Amino acid sequence: MNVDLEDFQANRRQVSVASDQSDEIGPRLHHLRKGRGWTLQDASKASGISASAFSKIERGELSPTISTIQRIARGFDMDVVSLLSDPDAQPTLLGRRSVTRASEGKPHLSGNCDNKLLCAELKNKRMTPIKTRVVARDVEEYDVWPKTDAEIFMTILSGTVVVHSKIYEPLELHEGDSMYYDASAEHVWTRKGPEEAVVLWVLTS
Amino acid sequence: MNVDLEDFQANRRQVSVASDQSDEIGPRLHHLRKGRGWTLQDASKASGISASAFSKIERGELSPTISTIQRIARGFDMDVVSLLSDPDAQPTLLGRRSVTRASEGKPHLSGNCDNKLLCAELKNKRMTPIKTRVVARDVEEYDVWPKTDAEIFMTILSGTVVVHSKIYEPLELHEGDSMYYDASAEHVWTRKGPEEAVVLWVLTS
DNA sequence: ACAAAAAATTTCCTATAGTATATTTTTTGT
DNA sequence: ACAAAAAATATACTATAGGAAATTTTTTGT
Numbered sequence: 001m002n003v004d005l006e007d008f009q010a011n012r013r014q015v016s017v018a019s020d021q022s023d024e025i026g027p028r029l030h031h032l033r034k035g036r037g038w039t040l041q042d043a044s045k046a047s048g049i050s051a052s053a054f055s056k057i058e059r060g061e062l063s064p065t066i067s068t069i070q071r072i073a074r075g076f077d078m079d080v081v082s083l084l085s086d087p088d089a090q091p092t093l094l095g096r097r098s099v100t101r102a103s104e105g106k107p108h109l110s111g112n113c114d115n116k117l118l119c120a121e122l123k124n125k126r127m128t129p130i131k132t133r134v135v136a137r138d139v140e141e142y143d144v145w146p147k148t149d150a151e152i153f154m155t156i157l158s159g160t161v162v163v164h165s166k167i168y169e170p171l172e173l174h175e176g177d178s179m180y181y182d183a184s185a186e187h188v189w190t191r192k193g194p195e196e197a198v199v200l201w202v203l204t205s
Numbered sequence: 206m207n208v209d210l211e212d213f214q215a216n217r218r219q220v221s222v223a224s225d226q227s228d229e230i231g232p233r234l235h236h237l238r239k240g241r242g243w244t245l246q247d248a249s250k251a252s253g254i255s256a257s258a259f260s261k262i263e264r265g266e267l268s269p270t271i272s273t274i275q276r277i278a279r280g281f282d283m284d285v286v287s288l289l290s291d292p293d294a295q296p297t298l299l300g301r302r303s304v305t306r307a308s309e310g311k312p313h314l315s316g317n318c319d320n321k322l323l324c325a326e327l328k329n330k331r332m333t334p335i336k337t338r339v340v341a342r343d344v345e346e347y348d349v350w351p352k353t354d355a356e357i358f359m360t361i362l363s364g365t366v367v368v369h370s371k372i373y374e375p376l377e378l379h380e381g382d383s384m385y386y387d388a389s390a391e392h393v394w395t396r397k398g399p400e401e402a403v404v405l406w407v408l409t410s
Numbered sequence: 411a412c413a414a415a416a417a418a419t420t421t422c423c424t425a426t427a428g429t430a431t432a433t434t435t436t437t438t439g440t
Numbered sequence: 441a442c443a444a445a446a447a448a449t450a451t452a453c454t455a456t457a458g459g460a461a462a463t464t465t466t467t468t469g470t
Contacts, residue, residue, distance in 0.1 A: 025271060039417060053458045055419060062457060063272040065427075066230060084286055119358070119385035126409045127332060129358045129383060153324070153334045153407055160242065172241060178334060180324035202358055202407045204331045244447060258428045260449060267427060270457075 025069070025084060026060040032076060032083075033058070047075030129202045134161055134191040150203045151182045159197030162190045230274070230289060231265040237281060237288075238263070252280030334407045339366055339396040355408045356387045364402030367395045 033043050033054075040051040047054070048071050049064075056062035064072070066080075073083045118129040155178040163171045163179065165187040172192065173179060181187070183203070191197035238248050238259075245256040252259070253276050254269075261267040269277070271285075278288045323334040360383040368376045368384065370392040377397065378384060386392070388408070396402035 040419095041417075050459045051417090052419075052421095052460080056458085059419090063270040065268040065270045065457070066274060067268040068458080069271060081286055081289055084289065118360075118383045122385055125385060126356050127358050127385075127407060129360070129385065129407075151331050153332050155323075155334070155405060174242060178323045180327055180330060180332075180334065200360060200405070202332060202334075204409075245449095246447075255429050256447090257430080257449075257451095261428085264449090270427070273428080 024060065025064070026058050028083075029054075029072070030058040036076075043072075043075065047072045049075075126205060127202050128205050129200070131157070132189075132199045132201065134159075134189050134197040134199060148183045148203075150205065151180070152201055152203045153180045154178065154199050154201035157198040157200050160192040161197045161199055162192050164188050164190065229265060230269070231263045233288075234259075234277070235263040241281075248277075248280065252277045254280075331410060332407050333410050334405070336362070337394075337404045337406065339364075339394050339402040339404060342395055342397070353388050353408075355410065356385070357406055357408045358385045359383065359404050359406035362403040362405050365397040366402045366404055367397055369393050369395065 033040075036042075038046070040054050043049070043054050044051040049057075049068060053062065053064075053068075054072075057064050057068075069083065070080055073080045076083065116131045118131060119125070154173075156173050156175050158175050160175075161173050163173065163181075165181075165185055167185045171179070189197075189199065238245075243251070245259050248254070248259050249256040254262075254273055258267065258269075258273075259277075262269050262273075274288065275285055278285045281288065321336045323336060324330075359378075361378050361380050363380050365380075366378045368378065368386075370386075370390055372390045376384070394402075394404065
């Protein structure tokens with residue numbers, strides 16, 4: 001496990017160095033073509049794109065359509081994604097207890113939300129999991145906007161929630177969406193749409 | 206009308222010959238937009254691409270250029286590669302905040318589970334949220350039983366999961382159930398029953 | 411260094427991507 | 441069930457992608 005992780009990291013370092021920049025296909029294509037010792041006509045023959053177009057694309061004089069990119073990828077025998085991505089990326093990470101059943105949870109009313117603390121009987125936890133039914137429909141319904149130095153992970157179990165913050169634009173989240181943020185800036189949640197909105201969230205303690 | 210349509214299709218057929226790929230961005234974009242509850246005008250405003258063009262792209266009537274795709278990706282707060290690589294499309298990060306949409310998450314295969322790291326591009330988090338499809342049906346399928354000094358909070362999004370540990374009896378958890386435990390004792394998960402089992406879990410880092 | 415050949419770029423053209431607006435279709439409220 | 445509003449699609453146009461061939465630049469052999 002440790003070994004794997006280190007291998008991976010070493011690998012990553014070396015890969016990302018070799019493949020330079022981010023989102024300019026032109027230089028990448030040029031590099032790729034030259035790397036294979038291909039002329040523009042070779043590339044043209046392989047991809048079905050004219051040499052002139054290829055030249056323009058490489059020099060950024062022309063923004064290829066996705067179908068052209070697909071044909072080029074084909075010609076280079078690679079998939080579109082690896083053609084466009086600098087192959088670094090890919091993050092890593094890869095193992096007393098308390099159970100709360102679906103219908104349970106310690107109720108904890110607060111302001112405009114109906115909270116249930118999960119696994120509350122376990123003390124000295126490093127995280128606090130909470131399930132909340134968001135009631136407020138408008139930010140006006142909040143008197144205070146909470147603010148702590150904790151970090152929050154939240155995921156939407158049902159409905160639509162809008163996250164409001166002093167430093168970001170309002171952000172709409174739907175069922176299955178997740179968000180991670182630090183709560184040092186004031187923030188509140190409102191719900192939206194017909195269904196009830198339920199959020200499962202965990203905060204560091 | 207019929208004439209136009211046929212004209213168009215004939216036209217397109219000849220153009221797309223080699224290109225029309227298994228990877229269609231159209232439906233993907235449509236799904237993405239709908240997933241956020243956006244109208245075409247919302248998408249247009251966010252990306253700077255006209256609603257009509259967006260509509261055509263979604264329906265495959267038009268092959269967008271890479272620069273258009275880049276603008277769309279921007280509007281959706283994701284990078285181009287994720288937008289094109291679909292099921293594991295990857296999200297948004299603006300400062301100390303990170304969003305993972307329902308269909309997204311960085312894939313990370315490990316042993317007997319199919320993991321998706323949520324909000325992975327945010328570094329130095331105090332918690333690591335992960336969504337896992339539990340594949341193993343029997344503890345025999347595990348070679349090693351992981352063990353760390355982290356704490357784990359888990360909740361069952363669907364299916365039935367059995368938690369095995371060296372120090373407790375196996376414990377069955379169903380959809381909506383939650384559990385908090387420290388992972389200093391070896392433990393593994395197996396699934397049970399016909400449905401696929403999906404666990405959302407968070408570990409301290 | 412020069413001519414010939416090969417590769418890259420430019421030109422000029424056609425096909426299609428993308429825009430603004432009109433129209434149709436779907437949703438919403440009564 | 442209907443009218444009004446909102447969303448999606450079609451139309452007509454402009455801007456630009458992409459192709460064939462001409463031109464320029466670079467390479468190669470002598």
